Amino acid sequence: MAELKEISSNKIFGGYQKVFSHQSKELSCSMNFAIFLPSDSADKKFPVLYYLSGLTCNELNMVQKSGFQQFAAKHNIIVVCPDTSPRNIENLDTSDFNYDFGYGAGFYVDSTVEKYKNFRMYSYISSELIEVVNNNFPTLVDKQSIFGHSMGGHGSLICALKNPGLYKSVSAFAPISNPVNCPWGNKNFTGYLGDNKDEWKAYDATELVGKYNGPPLEIFVDQGSEDQFLKENQLLPNNLIDAAKKAQVPIIYKLREGYDHSYFFIATFMGEHIEYHAKFLNN
Numbered sequence: 169m170a171e172l173k174e175i176s177s178n179k180i181f182g183g184y185q186k187v188f189s190h191q192s193k194e195l196s197c198s199m200n201f202a203i204f205l206p207s208d209s210a211d212k213k214f215p216v217l218y219y220l221s222g223l224t225c226n227e228l229n230m231v232q233k234s235g236f237q238q239f240a241a242k243h244n245i246i247v248v249c250p251d252t253s254p255r256n257i258e259n260l261d262t263s264d265f266n267y268d269f270g271y272g273a274g275f276y277v278d279s280t281v282e283k284y285k286n287f288r289m290y291s292y293i294s295s296e297l298i299e300v301v302n303n304n305f306p307t308l309v310d311k312q313s314i315f316g317h318s319m320g321g322h323g324s325l326i327c328a329l330k331n332p333g334l335y336k337s338v339s340a341f342a343p344i345s346n347p348v349n350c351p352w353g354n355k356n357f358t359g360y361l362g363d364n365k366d367e368w369k370a371y372d373a374t375e376l377v378g379k380y381n382g383p384p385l386e387i388f389v390d391q392g393s394e395d396q397f398l399k400e401n402q403l404l405p406n407n408l409i410d411a412a413k414k415a416q417v418p419i420i421y422k423l424r425e426g427y428d429h430s431y432f433f434i435a436t437f438m439g440e441h442i443e444y445h446a447k448f449l450n451n
């Protein structure tokens with residue numbers, strides 16, 4: 169098991185907000201993740217909530233902007249915030265990289281394109297990181313859930329839909345709900361997966377929800393009505409809602425009047441999301 173290196177540790181709301189680095193096998197590079205531990209007690213175990221961030225983010229956006237720690241402390245939940253892509257890959261031509269492709273934009277897929285072979289964020293999140301966290305922290309191994317924002321909302325939805333039973337609950341802030349049909353998804357899926365659009369569907373929540381076959385799973389989506397990316401048709405929540413209804417997968421959709429795509433929106437509803445996950449994790 170790869171060694172963890174502690175980068176920082178700060179006491180907050182009676183718990184500890186820490187950042188660690190480790191050498192990832194999936195991504196073949198050093199990765200940072202942030203982890204909130206509700207207590208430093210050695211004899212208690214806690215459920216784990218994974219949070220996936222959006223384009224341009226690293227492990228710190230959620231930690232510094234959302235105010236999640238007070239709610240995680242209240243409900244005794246460990247929260248893990250990984251980085252959003254591999255970083256600093258040696259000899260990689262990054263001339264195509266932009267804010268919405270490449271570093272900070274792994275899109276939570278396993279690339280099938282040789283050039284981007286390090287970009288295996290799907291396997292990193294849904295397998296390797298869980299093992300690293302369970303092997304190093306006081307977790308209840310069968311009690312984990314996942315949520316995220318925008319690109320990370322897409323990531324959380326596909327991780328839950330592709331791994332029935334692995335997560336107890338899933339929620340998303342302004343997720344990219346149907347990447348196969350939006351500009352961000354087209355750009356990233358072409359880049360990481362190539363031109364065969366049939367292969368893209370394996371990473372699209374709207375496609376996957378119709379195929380979901382597992383323990384009952386409810387999807388909770390939060391969306392601001394003044395979100396610029398909603399207006400630019402990057403998010404397409406109605407496609408997910410329609411597909412979920414058709415597949416009889418329950419979906420809660422909350423359209424929040426006046427909110428945009430930013431962490432001001434996320435911070436406003438963070439308490440509601442953690443309380444939602446706590447219902448599933450603390451029973």
Ligand SMILES: N[C@@H](CCC(=O)N[C@@H](CSC=O)C(=O)NCC(=O)O)C(=O)O
Nearest residue numbers: 222223224225229267317318319320431
């Ligand atoms: N103008 C922004 C565009 C990128 C952006 O809005 N990123 C969002 C996620 S969008 C979808 O995944 C974000 O979370 N940004 C980080 C933040 O702290 O707000 C830009 O170029 O940064």
